[in-house]
Amino acid sequence: MHGLSSPGRSRSGYRTLLSLLPPAALALVAIPLSPVSAQVVIAPPVITLVEPERFGTFTVENRSTVAQEVTVEFRFGYPASDSAGNLRMVYDDSAAAARSSTVPWVRAFPRRVLLGAGQRQLIRLTLRPPEGLSDGVYWARLVTSSVPESAPVDTAQRGISAQITFRLQQITTVLYRRGDARTGIEFGPVAVRSDTAAVHVLVPLRRTGAAPFIGSVKFRIEDARGALVQEGVEAASVYYSLVKTFTVPRTRVAPGTYTAQVTAIAERPDVAPDALFPMTPAIFRTRFSVP
Numbered sequence: 001m002h003g004l005s006s007p008g009r010s011r012s013g014y015r016t017l018l019s020l021l022p023p024a025a026l027a028l029v030a031i032p033l034s035p036v037s038a039q040v041v042i043a044p045p046v047i048t049l050v051e052p053e054r055f056g057t058f059t060v061e062n063r064s065t066v067a068q069e070v071t072v073e074f075r076f077g078y079p080a081s082d083s084a085g086n087l088r089m090v091y092d093d094s095a096a097a098a099r100s101s102t103v104p105w106v107r108a109f110p111r112r113v114l115l116g117a118g119q120r121q122l123i124r125l126t127l128r129p130p131e132g133l134s135d136g137v138y139w140a141r142l143v144t145s146s147v148p149e150s151a152p153v154d155t156a157q158r159g160i161s162a163q164i165t166f167r168l169q170q171i172t173t174v175l176y177r178r179g180d181a182r183t184g185i186e187f188g189p190v191a192v193r194s195d196t197a198a199v200h201v202l203v204p205l206r207r208t209g210a211a212p213f214i215g216s217v218k219f220r221i222e223d224a225r226g227a228l229v230q231e232g233v234e235a236a237s238v239y240y241s242l243v244k245t246f247t248v249p250r251t252r253v254a255p256g257t258y259t260a261q262v263t264a265i266a267e268r269p270d271v272a273p274d275a276l277f278p279m280t281p282a283i284f285r286t287r288f289s290v291p
Contacts, residue, residue, distance in 0.1 A: 039063035040070070040115075040146040042170050046214070046275040047142070049127060051178040056125040058172070060144060062115035067149035070115055072108045072123060074140040074174070076101035078212075078239035084193075085202050085245035089141075089171075096240070102140045102176050105129055114149075127176055135179025136210040137277065139239075142172045175275060177211065183277040184208035185238065185264040187284040199253045199290055203262050206241040211277035213238040215266040219246045222259045229258065235268055253290050261285045 041061045049056050062068045077091040090096075097103070105128045113121045129138075147167045188204030201221070207213050213236065220231040230248045246260070264282040 040068055040144075040168060040170070042142075042144050042172055044172075044272060044275075046173045046175065046271050047125065048175045048177065048272075048275040049125075050274075051129075051176075054127050056127075056174070058123050058125070058142070059120055060113070060115065060123060060146075061120040062117060062146075064148065065117050067117060068115045069147045069149065070113050070121070071145045072111050073143050073145075074103045074106055074108070075143055076103050076139075077141045078139075079237055079242060080240065081242040083191075083202075083243060085200075085243040087242070100136075100138050102127060102129075102138045102174065106140055106174060106176075108142075125174065129176065129178070133178055135181065136177075137181045137212060138176045138178070139212070140174050142174050143169055144172070145169045175212075177277075179210075181211040181277055182209045183211040183213045183266065183279045185213050185279070185282040187262065187282070190260065190286045190288055192288045192290065194250070194253075194290060196250065198250055199248045201246045201248070201260055201288065203244050203246070203260075203284070204241065205236070205238050205244055205264070207238045209277075209279070213264065213266070213279065214268065214271060214276055215264060215279075216268055217244055218263040218265070220261045221246070221248060222261075224257045226259075229253065235270070236264070255290055257287055257289050259285060259287050 039062070041063055043059050043061070047056050047058055060070050062070075075091055076093075076097040077089050078093075078096070079087055080090045081087050107126050109124045109126070110121075113123075115121055145167055184207070186206045186208055188206065191202040193200045193202065201219075203219075205213075205217070215236060216233050217236045218231070218233045221229040223229055229252055230246075232246070234244070236244060244262075246262075262284045264279075266276045266279045268276065
């Protein structure tokens with residue numbers, strides 16, 4: 001693989017056009033708009049280092065047919081939600097960063113690479129934790145950006161023409177565990193919201209213990225006679241707290257009383273076992289009414 005020198009083409013037109021685009025258009029610039037961009041693969045999705053480990057690796061693979069410029073950086077952040085269960089990433093919590101961020105002491109080598117079609121690159125991570133670090137789990141978001149070397153897209157607005165190069169950002173996670181780090185889940189009061197299409201059961205989840213909850217949440221909804229209405233399982237990552245929403249089509253729910261059972265377990269098929277922190281399964285049952 002090759003180290004990446006400064007790109008030959010200018011990004012000035014790119015920045016100029018971004019200043020003119022409305023917010024809705026800006027959101028499109030950082031998402032994959034072609035199969036080429038989507039074919040840069042990062043593995044694994046979660047990297048876990050356990051004290052006294054100081055080194056880790058991950059792989060960037062270019063499965064597209066054009067060369068890709070790849071850069072790596074770290075940010076502190078975690079998923080959260082509003083009271084309606086709408087998820088978002090929080091990147092501006094300085095108090096949480098002071099307690100849990102590895103950004104000041106994690107590095108990647110190399111940070112910039114040029115990958116030809118079909119090539120892959122092993123990226124090495126090194127951590128230098130500060131002295132006196134308390135037991136627990138610390139983390140950073142690993143932001144891997146890729147830009148195809150193919151011809152950019154021509155566009156124009158308000159009489160100004162420019163060339164846009166679409167950049168794809170993929171966000172994975174680096175976790176560092178020190179000492180005994182267990183996790184757990186507590187459930188809050190359930191809320192029910194309904195519309196003409198569905199009934200939405202909102203379940204607040206709060207992490208306990210010294211580690212994030214990375215696992216699965218199973219749900220089962222029964223009617224007053226105990227008959228199954230709907231069940232399923234969803235992935236969940238609870239770093240502090242969030243609201244999980246379970247949706248049931250209106251056609252399955254008549255007015256009446258129902259029982260919801262929610263179970264949180266530290267298991268996920270897409271995450272290696274060493275990235276899942278031990279916990280006792282948490283089970284919650286509650287009744288709710290649908291008018």
